[in-house]
Amino acid sequence: MKVTLLLLxxxxxxxxxxxxxxxxxxLLTKPATDSWPTYAGDYSQRRYxxxxxxxxxxxxxxxxxxVSRLTAGPGxxxxxxxxxxxxxxxxxxxxxxPVNIPGSTSGSPRLSGSILQVNGILYVTAPDNAWAMxxxxxxxxxxxxxxxxxxxxxxxxxxxxxxxxxxxETPDDYLVSLDAKTGAERWHREIADFSQQYFSxxxxxxxxxxxxxxxxxxxxxxxxxxxxxPKTGDLQWKFYTVPMKQGDPGLETWATLDAAQxxxxxxxxxxxxxxxxxxxxxxxxxxxPAYTAMLRxxxxxxxxxxxxxxxxxxxxxxxLAWYFQTSPNDTHDWDSTQPSVLVDGMFxxxxxxxxxxxSRNGYFYVLDRTTGEHLLTSKYSDAANWAQAIKAKGxxxxxxxxxxxxxxxxxxPDNGGATNWYPPSYxxxxxxxxVVVRELYAMYYLTNxxxxxxVGLGGSEQDVVGSLGTHIxxxxxxxxxxxxxxRFERSAGGFGxxxxxxxxxxxxxxxxxxxxxxxxxxxxxxxxxxxxxxxxIGSIENAAETYTVxxxxxxxxxxxxxxxxxxxx
Amino acid sequence: MHSxxxxxxxxxxxxxxxxxxxxxxxPAQAPPRPASATQAGRGGNRAPDYPVRPPAPPExxxxxxxxxxxxxxxxxxxxxxxxxxxxxLVRAQLVLADQRGELITPIVQNGIPAQGxxxxxxxxxxxxxxxxxxxxxxxxDRGAPSTLDILxxxxxxxxxxxxxxxxxTQCHSATGDLAGxxxxxxxxxxxxxxxxxxxxRSFGRRPAGAAPPKVPPTTVTVTLLSGQTITGDLDxxxxxxxxxxxxxxxxxxxxxxxxxxxxxVTNPLQWHIxxxxxxxxxxxxxxxxxxxxxx
Numbered sequence: 001m002k003v004t005l006l007l008l009x010x011x012x013x014x015x016x017x018x019x020x021x022x023x024x025x026x027l028l029t030k031p032a033t034d035s036w037p038t039y040a041g042d043y044s045q046r047r048y049x050x051x052x053x054x055x056x057x058x059x060x061x062x063x064x065x066x067v068s069r070l071t072a073g074p075g076x077x078x079x080x081x082x083x084x085x086x087x088x089x090x091x092x093x094x095x096x097x098p099v100n101i102p103g104s105t106s107g108s109p110r111l112s113g114s115i116l117q118v119n120g121i122l123y124v125t126a127p128d129n130a131w132a133m134x135x136x137x138x139x140x141x142x143x144x145x146x147x148x149x150x151x152x153x154x155x156x157x158x159x160x161x162x163x164x165x166x167x168x169e170t171p172d173d174y175l176v177s178l179d180a181k182t183g184a185e186r187w188h189r190e191i192a193d194f195s196q197q198y199f200s201x202x203x204x205x206x207x208x209x210x211x212x213x214x215x216x217x218x219x220x221x222x223x224x225x226x227x228x229x230p231k232t233g234d235l236q237w238k239f240y241t242v243p244m245k246q247g248d249p250g251l252e253t254w255a256t257l258d259a260a261q262x263x264x265x266x267x268x269x270x271x272x273x274x275x276x277x278x279x280x281x282x283x284x285x286x287x288x289p290a291y292t293a294m295l296r297x298x299x300x301x302x303x304x305x306x307x308x309x310x311x312x313x314x315x316x317x318x319x320l321a322w323y324f325q326t327s328p329n330d331t332h333d334w335d336s337t338q339p340s341v342l343v344d345g346m347f348x349x350x351x352x353x354x355x356x357x358x359s360r361n362g363y364f365y366v367l368d369r370t371t372g373e374h375l376l377t378s379k380y381s382d383a384a385n386w387a388q389a390i391k392a393k394g395x396x397x398x399x400x401x402x403x404x405x406x407x408x409x410x411x412x413p414d415n416g417g418a419t420n421w422y423p424p425s426y427x428x429x430x431x432x433x434x435v436v437v438r439e440l441y442a443m444y445y446l447t448n449x450x451x452x453x454x455v456g457l458g459g460s461e462q463d464v465v466g467s468l469g470t471h472i473x474x475x476x477x478x479x480x481x482x483x484x485x486x487r488f489e490r491s492a493g494g495f496g497x498x499x500x501x502x503x504x505x506x507x508x509x510x511x512x513x514x515x516x517x518x519x520x521x522x523x524x525x526x527x528x529x530x531x532x533x534x535x536x537i538g539s540i541e542n543a544a545e546t547y548t549v550x551x552x553x554x555x556x557x558x559x560x561x562x563x564x565x566x567x568x569x
Numbered sequence: 570m571h572s573x574x575x576x577x578x579x580x581x582x583x584x585x586x587x588x589x590x591x592x593x594x595x596p597a598q599a600p601p602r603p604a605s606a607t608q609a610g611r612g613g614n615r616a617p618d619y620p621v622r623p624p625a626p627p628e629x630x631x632x633x634x635x636x637x638x639x640x641x642x643x644x645x646x647x648x649x650x651x652x653x654x655x656x657x658l659v660r661a662q663l664v665l666a667d668q669r670g671e672l673i674t675p676i677v678q679n680g681i682p683a684q685g686x687x688x689x690x691x692x693x694x695x696x697x698x699x700x701x702x703x704x705x706x707x708x709x710d711r712g713a714p715s716t717l718d719i720l721x722x723x724x725x726x727x728x729x730x731x732x733x734x735x736x737x738t739q740c741h742s743a744t745g746d747l748a749g750x751x752x753x754x755x756x757x758x759x760x761x762x763x764x765x766x767x768x769x770r771s772f773g774r775r776p777a778g779a780a781p782p783k784v785p786p787t788t789v790t791v792t793l794l795s796g797q798t799i800t801g802d803l804d805x806x807x808x809x810x811x812x813x814x815x816x817x818x819x820x821x822x823x824x825x826x827x828x829x830x831x832x833x834v835t836n837p838l839q840w841h842i843x844x845x846x847x848x849x850x851x852x853x854x855x856x857x858x859x860x861x862x863x864x
Contacts, residue, residue: 150618195666197619219708220660258656383846401850407721408760410848441845443761447715452650455660458709463757465765466845489806515807531808 022180023118023161028206029275034548036117036556039158039203040423041545043273044342047425048503049546053553054568055506056522059533063569065554068138069562072109072129076143087140092176092185093128093147101153104128104171105145108561112499112541113158113203115556115563116166120549122556123161123180124563125168127153127201130176132183135549135556138563142183146170151199152218157270157421158203160211162230167211169200175213175228187233196221205270205280207315210236212280214267219456220288223265225280227318237318241265241284241306249320250305259296262455264288265307269337269421272355277370279312279321281342281355285335291404291444291460293329294451303328308336310357310365312372322372326359328395331403332386332444333457334360334417340369341426341433347375347478356477358424358435360417361386363396366477378480380473381418383439386411404446404460414442415462422500423543425509430523432474432483434509436497439468470496472511472529486521486529488514500543502555508532510555512540518557518564537564622668625701633702636695644686649703654685659706670700719756720858722851727859730852737856740840743863751861753779760857764848766841785837789813791823792831799823803834 023037031050032041040047054062070076076089103110109126116123121141122133128148132141151171159168165186166178173192178185192198197219205212210227217223223241228234242263243251254260264287271282287296287307297304306320308327313320326336340355347354347366355369362384366376377394388399402411412418416438424435445461448454471487488496496514503509509521509529518540520533537559544557555566625633638647644655651657658664667673674696680688691699707713731737741747750759767784786802791811793799799821801813811832812822823830836842 150620152618193662193666195620196662197665199618221662258651261662262660385846405850406717407719407850407854408757409850410764410845410853412845441764443757443764445715445717445719445757447713447717448710449717450650452646452648452657453710455657455709456711458711458713461715463761465761466842468842468845489808513807515805515810517807517809519808534809 022163025162025208027118032547035119036115036545036547037161038116039114039160039205039270040272040339041114043205043207043275044426045270045272045339045423046341046343046428046503047423047501047543048427048505050505051546051548051553052504052506053548054504054508054546054555056508056524056532058568059506059508059520059522061568062520062533062535062555062566064535065552065565065567066136066138067562067564068133068140070109070111070124070126070129070131070140071561072103072107072126072145073105074145075106076109076129076131076145087143089143089145090183090185091145091147092188093145093149093170093172094174094188095147095149095172098147099150101127101148104148104153110155110541111558111561111563112155114542115545115558116159116161117545117547117549117556118161118180121180122563123159123166125156125158125203127156127171130159130166130168130178130183132180133563135547135554135565138565144176144178144183144185146174146176148172149194151194152201152216154199155201156203157201160204160206162206162211165230167204167206167213167230169202169204169213169215171199171201173198173200173215175200175204175211175233177230177233189228189233189235191215191226191228192217193221202268203270205273206230207273207280210315212271212315214269214271214282216266216268216285217264220262220264222261222263223267223285225267225271225282225313225318227315239313239318239320241267241309241311243305253297253301253303253305255296255298255302260304262288263296263304263307264290265304265309266335267337268335269339272340272342273315274342274353274369276353277312277321278315279369280315281310281312281340281369283335283337283340283357284309284311285337286330286333288456289451289454289459290333290457291331292446292451292454293331295454297329304330308334308359308361310336310340310355310367310372312355312369324365324367324372324374325395326357326363326365327361329398330361331398332361332411332413333415334413336360337421338419339423340367341424342369343426343428343433343477345428345431345477354477356426356433358419358433358475360413360420361396362413362418363387364433364435364475364477364480365394366480376477376480378475380435380475380480380482381413381437381439383412383441383468384418402444404444404462406446406449408443408445410441410465411444412439412441414438414440414464416440420498422498425501425503426477427503427509427523429505429507430474430525431476431478432526433477434472434474434501434503436470436501436511437473437485438470438498440464441466441468470498470514472497472501472509474526476526483526484528499540502544502546504546510544510546510557512557516540516559518544518555518559518566535564535566537562622704625705629698629701630705631702632695633698633700636691637699637702640689640691641699649706658703660708664700664703667700667704670697673700673703715757719760720854720861722854722856722858724855724858724862727852727855727857730856731859735852735856747860747863749863751863756857756861759860760853763853763856763860764841764845766838787834787836789835790833792833793823794829806832806834
């Protein structure tokens with residue numbers, strides 16, 4: 001009976017070309033089931049799927065549906081003598097002499113972003129590269145390669161979709177729009193000044209008629225979020241995350257206007273969206289100079305807004321609604337760009353609409369997402385040793401002895417943070433917020449006494465000198481307490497869980513164990529994790545995603561330049 | 570004995586940290602940071618990430634510095650990195666965007682009265698030379714080696730800690746494994762080694778100099794259901810597999826499920842790991858000064 005059903009369903013369901021490729025905007029506000037239409041599956045960034053076909057009782061039968069290995073660069077279409085027919089690569093880009101970067105212009109791409117799945121087609125990115133693939137067998141439909149003029153090629157977090165149109169960012173600061181059907185370029189727009197060393201890695205997010213675009217910078221240029229018209233590519237608004245002129249709010253939190261204008265606060269990760277309030281809620285990066293406050297924050301009042309903050313901007317106007325600064329006047333490069341996960345639930349006996357973030361600094365924050373009111377701060381990394389007090393509104397006060405010092409300070413987290421870009425997950429069935437925690441220690445040395453030389457990331461040396469390992473922590477958002485910690489094997493090396501998490505209504509949590517395994521754990525209330533299934537596929541590069549295609553729930557993840565899809569045979 | 574014990578320490582870290590360092594890093598915006606923002610930090614020999622202007626003739630750069638000193642340094646500092654009233658020009662957004670003085674020239678010739686900058690009647694040649702000099706200056710010291718003296722601790726207190734509260738003498742000896750350590754490594758390396766026991770980035774960005782101390786490996790004992798035990802150097806371990814090398818070099822691996830077989834990992838650097846949350850920086854600094862004195 002079951003077998004018959006499984007055989008029939010693929011032929012019955014509309015897919016791909018039958019249904020048309022356009023994205024139904026309504027999908028974006030619902031939890032993903034038969035698609036993965038935006039960076040985190042939906043706008044809440046919970047990375048929780050309501051799918052139940054794969055559950056704790058049958059996950060041990062999960063097996064490979066297909067694997068598809070990709071090649072970056074001008075030769076990046078699939079194909080070979082014994083393989084499927086080759087797919088032509090379409091080329092874009094403005095560089096006359098494109099830089100040669102392995103993983104971008106050739107070789108195995110770094111697939112560390114989210115992969116969209118809409119109507120049976122996958123949309124995949126790596127720096128300077130985009131592919132469309134059939135979600136049923138991984139067949140490449142088209143490949144697009146962007147000739148790069150350079151920029152930091154650290155990763156690309158994926159595409160956004162509007163109707164039949166796709167959007168992604170390039171390391172050399174362009175927003176590129178492609179036709180989803182063909183991969184043909186519609187237009188490209190320069191989104192940041194390359195000479196200021198901006199580089200762009202994040203996935204855009206489509207909200208209504210807005211393409212929300214962040215970018216990054218490791219020098220000391222000012223951060224901003226921009227909104228573009230998906231049709232024309234015209235700029236709709238630009239929100240600076242630091243004061244740029246006299247009279248701008250927050251200027252009083254900087255030593256000088258010049259310091260603010262070089263203050264950083266990059267928007268290098270996608271935000272969440274609350275359709276009720278029209279608020280786009282995103283995190284901002286560290287202040288610059290990153291490792292000393294001398295020039296930008298000589299006094300206590302200089303908190304350097306809106307660096308290291310959770311910021312809510314109205315998507316229609318581009319204006320600030322509220323902010324909460326998680327690390328006032330940060331000196332460790334621990335930005336707050338981690339996902340703000342939107343949760344509706346009880347807090348202190350009352351229903352609340354919340355945004356919650358496990359920040360790179362080792363602390364967990366719960367905010368009212370309508371007003372920005374602070375509800376809770378708790379420490380989720382026991383190792384974090386840099387704060388000496390928590391202020392009334394839940395903000396941490398740095399211990400100056402744990403700054404970068406000439407003699408050296410032993411500090412946790414290390415530069416990479418207690419967590420980082422990799423997505424956490426919130427499971428409404430358990431009410432727990434799951435996050436991967438790194439507990440590394442580094443000696444932080446100040447290497448120059450002249451603050452004027454400490455531009456951007458200058459002036460510091462950080463030597464990692466120890467680790468308590470990595471683990472998954474399950475945080476009860478109502479108390480801030482950690483219900484359990486699942487510790488990855490220490491000497492396995494790698495970085496357990498360090499590419500993000502996924503939970504499902506089937507009672508499962510999918511994680512990368514840092515030893516090359518994708519692991520499915522069973523979740524039961526607040527009981528500790530139990531591994532139920534695993535597959536060794538090598539160095540895993542992104543968070544697992546799930547959706548139904550061809551009538552079957554798939555789990556999709558990337559490792560070493562290849563996509564792996566799993567389902568129940 | 571002492572030296573053997575000491576050297577038993579570092580092996581684990583080389584396994585654990587080599588893996589930590591080499592495995593996919595948790596990028597910050599981008600850690601590990603490249604050595605310099607203007608140099609290619611990743612992926613070996615390749616083009617710089619960001620545009621590099623062709624170097625200007627040295628005489629033009631020297632002339633530019635001269636003109637800058639006599640006209641601009643009063644406000645912007647003799648090195649152009651900001652003074653009492655004028656901002657840092659080396660990394661000013663306009664200067665970064667400028668190629669050969671084309672953006673700087675109108676500012677210099679017209680001034681910015683609203684911000685108190687007067688106009689200067691300099692020639693286009695002079696301004697182009699100023700631009701060439703500004704562009705020749707490094708944007709920051711990111712990745713540059715430090716020359717600052719880290720030794721602030723008290724050697725006597727460090728010695729007392731070494732022989733007392735720190736319990737260092739359980740494994741180490743100032744006349745054994747650590748004899749002359751102050752002559753072998755620079756102070757920062759010694760300080761990092763005190764915390765790590767070895768490996769990791771104890772050697773930081775500096776040239777290593779003396780070879781890192783050798784540490785014996787982490788060992789593992791696997792007890793099968795039959796009661797048989799197998800002991801060796803840990804190769805790798807996950808929730809699903811444990812693998813080891815037996816003393817004769819044989820590689821063996823075992824499936825793990827529901828805590829079977831029993832696995833006991835012995836890490837010779839455990840003391841250093843256990844100390845991580847407990848250290849006081851002042852003790853680290855004193856110990857460093859003491860060990861540096863062991864020439």
